[in-house]
């Protein structure tokens with residue numbers, strides 16, 4: 001089912017989007033050398049609960065996982081890229097960390113992800129991976145407007161990733177979002193312009209370009225959740241939730257000027 005939000009629902013989506021973005025920025029600020037992934041998860045939980053929101057992840061139990069996810073944020077380090085289960089791991093200088101967060105607030109979900117380097121390392125290959133997903137996301141958003149087709153977004157994202165020299169995996173991509181986290185339509189990270197569902201105002205999409213340096217094949221950890229590059233190469237993933245508006249697209253998952261602080265140590 002594809003949901004189209006009315007203006008009142010869109011106003012609520014803006015609130016959820018800002019909450020997700022502010023939590024991610026607060027977590028990023030604390031994710032330094034020596035930080036444990038389980039602490040990041042604990043902080044995410046505290047911020048979600050303090051806001052009166054609900055996690056989309058903690059009870060999430062699709063067929064591919066071993067039971068409910070049981071955590072509040074996805075933490076993917078280096079060769080891990082999607083569904084990263086927080087584990088007892090301490091971040092080191094030069095790690096490439098992806099945080100992916102989805103919450104429901106006042107009945108509307110938002111979903112976003114950021115990749116960044118931990119510590120002071122600016123390792124060029126990792127920075128290039130991150131930059132490619134950010135450019136691809138920007139291109140996808142620029143292609144999103146009423147009357148355009150879903151394939152226009154996919155094509156724009158894919159052109160950037162391919163142009164940067166990265167293979168594209170088509171098993172996982174973006175998705176519709178609204179009263180729940182994962183909805184139709186699927187938004188592939190590659191596709192043909194002019195094809196697919198015609199975009200309409202009120203449609204919310206989570207666009208999420210992600211890449212692995214030298215492969216399009218994933219392997220799954222024994223936990224059934226964390227997906228890694230089959231070659232062990234590094235990965236990056238960037239995501240925004242956007243709303244199709246009358247004249248283009250609005251990014252809902254932008255941080256606010258005030259931001260949010262973590263209510264626990």
Ligand code: MG
Nearest residue numbers: 111206208239
């Ligand atoms: Mg998503």
